[in-house]
Amino acid sequence: HQHSDALQKRLARKGDIVIDAKLAVHMLEGLSDLRVWLKAPANERAKRYAKRDRMGIEEARKIIREKESLERKNWENIYGFDYFEQEKKSDVVIDVAKQTPDDIVSIILAKLKRVFIVHRWEGRPGRDWYPYAKKELEKSGYTVSALRMPSPDLPIMKKWVAHLSKSVGRPNEHTYLIGHSAGVITILRYLEGLNKNEKIGGCVLVAGWIDDL
Numbered sequence: 001h002q003h004s005d006a007l008q009k010r011l012a013r014k015g016d017i018v019i020d021a022k023l024a025v026h027m028l029e030g031l032s033d034l035r036v037w038l039k040a041p042a043n044e045r046a047k048r049y050a051k052r053d054r055m056g057i058e059e060a061r062k063i064i065r066e067k068e069s070l071e072r073k074n075w076e077n078i079y080g081f082d083y084f085e086q087e088k089k090s091d092v093v094i095d096v097a098k099q100t101p102d103d104i105v106s107i108i109l110a111k112l113k114r115v116f117i118v119h120r121w122e123g124r125p126g127r128d129w130y131p132y133a134k135k136e137l138e139k140s141g142y143t144v145s146a147l148r149m150p151s152p153d154l155p156i157m158k159k160w161v162a163h164l165s166k167s168v169g170r171p172n173e174h175t176y177l178i179g180h181s182a183g184v185i186t187i188l189r190y191l192e193g194l195n196k197n198e199k200i201g202g203c204v205l206v207a208g209w210i211d212d213l
Helices: 002-014 042-053 057-079 083-089 101-111 130-139 157-168 182-192
Strands: 036-039 092-095 114-118 143-147 175-180 202-206
Touching: 036 083, 042 057, 057 083, 092 101, 114 130, 114 157, 114 182, 130 143, 143 157, 157 175, 157 182, 175 182, 182 202
Parallel strands: 036 092, 114 143, 114 175, 175 202
Antiparallel strands: none
């Protein structure tokens, strides 16, 4: 446990990662942007377990109870807390029995303050002022992605817009875009393609230009 505990903390400090672990809410306190607790009623858990392992529901229910009881006892002896108490410390609690996978993703993304930086022509995520902006925004609680755009030395608008769209996924009022030079045009083209009911929180456009990309 000591090795895995140290590993997830080290990875969390580096950032740009999703960590799936039963003790992560407790272990990564102060190191995470968003802590999510997924739960489901006992019957729903048994059904999914039974389907996955091809067994009866009663057998699945018994295995889950025994496994859960052992985990709670062992981890309380090791760490000094009941890991089910993590639900109270979580930023978001989702009953997965009532949501589709896409709905779950949307709920999580809606809670994150996300920033996407689109670099300039011939730019790279690690150049210019992008690393500094990323670092300062992360200090303020934003989740920042400095994108590496395709063919940066010879930008093609459709490819850049497609890459930005794929990176953002479902935009919402907590989505912010920062563009520099060719990145400005990319963001404007991206915004043009959004549906009427899709909105972002805002954008910062630096040294844009009006020529075709």
